[in-house]
Amino acid sequence: MxxxxxxxxxxxxxxxxxxxxxxxxxxxxxxxxxxxxxxxxxxxxxxxxxxxxxxxxxxxxxxxxxxxxxxxxxxxxxxxxxxxxxxxxxxxxxxxxxxxxxxxxxxxxxxxxxxxxxxxxxxxxxxxxxxxxxxxxxxxxxxxxxxxxxxxxxxxxxxxxxxxxxxxxxxxxxxxxxxxxxxxxxxxxxxxxxxxxWKKRKMKIEEEIEKAVENEEKRIGRIIIKEIDSPYNIISTVARKIWKGKEYVVVVNCGYFKDDCQVYVRGKDAIPLIKMALTKGYVAGGKKNVMGAIVPKEKCKEFVEKIVEMVK
Ligand SMILES: [Mn+2]
Missing domain, CATH: 3.90.1640.30 (inorganic pyrophosphatase (n-terminal core))
Incomplete structure (x- = not known):
């Protein structure tokens, strides 16, 4: 089999x-x-x-x-x-x-x-x-x-x-x-x-994503940081919606996992970020423009600061 x-x-x-x-x-x-x-x-x-x-x-x-x-x-x-x-x-x-x-x-x-x-x-x-x-x-x-x-x-x-x-x-x-x-x-x-x-679920999710996108965000130079608290796995979609192609978008959701935060980055070059996350021992992966990582809640702030330091 x-x-x-x-x-x-x-x-x-x-x-x-x-x-x-x-x-x-x-x-x-x-x-x-x-x-x-x-x-x-x-x-x-x-x-x-x-x-x-x-x-x-x-x-x-x-x-x-x-x-x-x-x-x-x-x-x-x-x-x-x-x-x-x-x-x-x-x-x-x-x-x-x-x-x-x-x-x-x-x-x-x-x-x-x-x-x-x-x-x-x-x-x-x-x-x-x-x-x-x-x-x-x-x-x-x-x-x-x-x-x-x-x-x-x-x-x-x-x-x-x-x-x-x-x-x-x-x-x-x-x-x-x-x-x-x-x-x-x-x-x-x-x-x-x-x-x-499936279509009914799509409508429900769209409402959630809309809420998240409209949520306030922090800006540091060309970096946008958005923190959400959602029981749904919408982090990559939220990042995609915010990203206009030039800046870096960092979305953090600590509402999905019990002990961990989801951290998702969309930007010009995510490869060094993936490497950094893996070096720190986190589960992380992605592609040229995206990184997804799962980080313990108590380490999340430090991790986001490291990302900001690397891409700013
Ligand atoms: Mn694929």
């Missing part, structure tokens, strides 16, 4: 859905965790899987080392990660290729499977980039696909928001179910647009 461990967002779901075959088991880590907790590792052990596939999520090296001790591990991804020994990586980004040419894990998977003319392949891209995909060299591919299928970017963004409402509200079981539902659907676009539960 094969286990697919995937990110909880649209790209992770679309990628896993393309890879999914009858009989596979698919799971997401606990939403917000970029690692597996001990009980999750235990369950992977007990599953006696022949193969573990990790998709669109940069799990921390400690987790990856535990997985490779359990079974054969393969990774499909487009995040900056450090390789762990004896794992097969299908990740053009760590081979030095351009982010714009490999805009999503769904595109990595689709290329690998020779299935690039696929709705889920493109929806994963839109999930990760939203509108900003317009300014990339990838856009003509997406445009061509949308023309052929009478879709537009606004509609595709809406579908990604509908899917993402499930993880933002914290429903891990629904996230996992979505992989199978989309896999089995003859017309995934229609399926998404007609799901009333």
């Amino acid at each position: 094969r286990l697919i461990i995937h990110h909880w967002d649209t790209d992770g779901i679309c990628s896993a859905s393309m890879l999914y075959e009858e009989g596979d088991i698919n799971v997401s880590p606990k939403i917000g965790n970029y690692f597996l907790e001990d009980d999750e590792i235990e369950r992977v052990k007990n599953g006696e899987y022949d193969e573990i596939v990790v998709v669109d999520i940069a799990l921390n090296p400690d987790t990856m080392k535990k997985l490779v001790e359990i079974s054969k591990v393969k990774v499909f991804d487009h995040h900056h990660t450090t390789k762990v020994e004896n794992i097969e990586y299908i990740n053009p980004i760590i081979e030095g290729m351009k982010e714009e040419e490999w805009p999503s894990a769904s595109w990595v998977v689709a290329t690998h499977m020779n299935k690039t003319d696929n709705f889920l392949a493109f929806l994963g891209v839109v999930g990760d980039w939203e509108d900003r995909i317009k300014n990339t060299s990838f856009y003509p591919f997406l445009e061509g696909f949308m023309k052929k299928h009478e879709l537009n970017l606004k509609k595709m963004c809406e579908m990604a928001y509908i899917i993402d409402a499930n993880y933002k509200i914290g429903d891990k079981a629904e996230v996992e179910k979505t992989v199978r539902l989309l896999h089995n659907s003859v017309n995934p676009a229609d399926f998404i647009m007609s799901n009333r539960l």
Whole structure:
């Protein structure tokens, strides 16, 4: 049997859905965790899987080392990660290729499977980039696909928001179910647009995000710091909404985890910040423009100060 461990967002779901075959088991880590907790590792052990596939999520090296001790591990991804020994990586980004040419894990998977003319392949891209995909060299591919299928970017963004409402509200079981539902659907676009539960959740989440964006913020030079206190996992969306492309946006949410704060940065170069967070021993990851980290509540203030010092 094969286990697919995937990110909880649209790209992770679309990628896993393309890879999914009858009989596979698919799971997401606990939403917000970029690692597996001990009980999750235990369950992977007990599953006696022949193969573990990790998709669109940069799990921390400690987790990856535990997985490779359990079974054969393969990774499909487009995040900056450090390789762990004896794992097969299908990740053009760590081979030095351009982010714009490999805009999503769904595109990595689709290329690998020779299935690039696929709705889920493109929806994963839109999930990760939203509108900003317009300014990339990838856009003509997406445009061509949308023309052929009478879709537009606004509609595709809406579908990604509908899917993402499930993880933002914290429903891990629904996230996992979505992989199978989309896999089995003859017309995934229609399926998404007609799901009333998901659409209702999207509205609820939009209210929460609106509240957070309007919340007061601190400014230090070209850095915007926004502290929120939300039980929902909306930190990356809030950062994306505030970011205009030039400044650094730091969003902190200490309302999601019991003992930890989520710290999310969007800015010109997040790579040194990821390295700094990892050096400090925190769970952290990201891409060229983003860093996400989980930091103990009592260390959060100091951590944000360090970020400010590094980017100002
Ligand atoms: Mn992704």
